[in-house]
Amino acid sequence: MKASFKKLAARTGAVAALASSMAFALPAFAFAAEKKTSGIAAILPTMDEFIPMVVAFLILLAILAKWGWPMFDKVLVKRENTIRAALEQAEENRIESERVLKEYQDRLIDAREEASTIVSEAKQQAEAQRAEITSRAQDEADRIIAKARETIKTEQQAARGELQASVADIAVAAMAKVVEEDFSDADHRRLIERSIEEVGNLNA
């Protein structure tokens, strides 16, 4: 298209140059025959100038009408089509861009919502894990404390039992000592009599 435009411009330029040279050549003859005038006649063309100019103009007009204007018209139409096509393409691109933009925006919204959901779920999971860890730690602490209390209680009971046993051993040993050393035969006799009274049935 660019090459044809250049060709058209070259042709049009040649025709215009020929017409101009003719238009300017004819006044040269006119100026050569120019006579001294004054008043309004000074600005009005004389007939020997006017006619070549009209002829040159007509020739130029004819040339332009025959070759120049269709060429320009063709170029203009082509240009118009090109621009229209470009505009249509641009419109399509704009629509496509808007569609893509809308799609991206939708995706972005979806992504944001998904991200928000993920963050929310992650927060919930973290919260649940924190609660579970706290609960476990509390349970473990409670278990340790309960075990420690149980151990202390057991040891206390064992110590108390040992103390009681020791006290009982000492008390009984003391009583046995008293009975063994201080009881007279009369005391032993009373004990035997009491045993006879309290003894159960040996023939049961």
Next chain:
Amino acid sequence: MPKNRMLIKKEVSTYAQVLLDAARQAGRQYEISAQLEEMKKVVRMSPGFAEVLRDTSLPEATRSEIIGEAFKEFDPDMIKFVTVMADRGEIALLPQVAAEYDRELQEEDNVVILDVATVIPLDDELREKIKAKFGAQFGKEIALREHVDSWLLGGMNVRANGKRIDCCTATRLDKMRVALSDVTTGGER
């Protein structure tokens, strides 16, 4: 050579009957019963002595001398009897012979032999009280076999026909010790 149960029982019965007849002739059947009980106790409590009595490789004279020394306060017939058993290698039957002797004695005399252990020797009044108490229980005359044992601390233990009642102070104190050990003192549980 191992003997079967019937032979052993017959042998035990023979020993017991012979000893009882001899004791009756001497009028010391209850004393012999008490001595048999004491011998049985000595043999049971002294494994080394029991081993010597069972040792058949020991010369009879030596064994007889050891038995005579160990039971020198016992009836001479009793010592001879135990020596014969030892020489025949049957001293292990002594507990069974003692039980059979008592069984036959009780059956023939229609009495119950009651072993009574006390810290002090019994006097006649205590003997009568004991005989009256247990005679009423068994519906038979009671023949006492007395034992003095300072370990009892006080009271008495009685045993007859394989049954035993412990009324001694040592046992009571031991029960008291167990009860005191188990007492819960309260406070934090």
